Amino acid sequence: MSITVLGRSERLRHLLPEADSLRISGFQSAAGEWEENAISLDRLVGLGESPIWVVMVDDESLLEFGIYPGDRxxxxxxxxxxxxxxxxxxxxxxxxxxxxxxxNQGGRLLLGGHRQARPISYGRDEPLDVCGVVTFVLSYVAQPAM
Structure with missing residues (x-):
């Protein structure tokens, strides 16, 4: 497995053009390394820009898409x-x-994330009335300490 610590890559980019291809293969001091390389999640996903919404999933209706209650x-x-x-x-x-x-006829279908959701069909030239595209899913993998 290889990972890229995004904060370090961003900092090095202006010093070394090849910084994007660098990969971290080990950690000398994990605690210090992570703190030093903090990155803005807002900047990463575009928060603060006017056409960006953040919504929370309230139920299990998107499980077939791999999206769970509480995901953003x-x-x-x-x-x-x-x-x-x-x-x-x-x-x-x-x-x-x-x-x-x-x-199958060249039209478009909008499928729901659960079996009870009926597909919505649109013709090839019929305009889609969508509010936006999901670009990121943020999930908890561990509950934060309270």
């Missing part, structure tokens, strides 16, 4: 949606996350 979704309202993207849209007055895909 970063939504880019200016991104162009393409097949395979998860999009957020207003369905009967309620926001839902759907996966955009093609149907």
């Amino acid at each position: 979704l970063i939504i880019d309202r200016a991104a162009e949606c393409r097949p395979g993207h998860l999009v957020i849209m207003d369905v009967n007055g309620q926001y839902e996350v759907r996966r955009l895909t093609h149907d």
